[in-house]
Amino acid sequence: MADHMECMCQDCGISSHFLVTDLSYDEAGPGERRLVQNLFCPECGGQLFVVGRVGEEPNYRTG
Numbered sequence: 001m002a003d004h005m006e007c008m009c010q011d012c013g014i015s016s017h018f019l020v021t022d023l024s025y026d027e028a029g030p031g032e033r034r035l036v037q038n039l040f041c042p043e044c045g046g047q048l049f050v051v052g053r054v055g056e057e058p059n060y061r062t063g
């Protein structure tokens, strides 16, 4: 089964799950966002960045 990655829109903030094999993104340094190069937000068409692999602990806090 293929892995999914969680991606979030920089503009509207929604998160979406994509197959890792469908994604192309920059490898960023520590603390930098990995910007998705080939897909865009399904809601607003904005820039997406990779949050992390689905099922792992997220590296951001909510609430």
Ligand SMILES: [Zn+2]
Pocket (backbone or CB within 6 Å): 009, 010, 011, 012, 013, 014, 041, 042, 043, 044, 045, 046
């Ligand atoms: Zn958006």
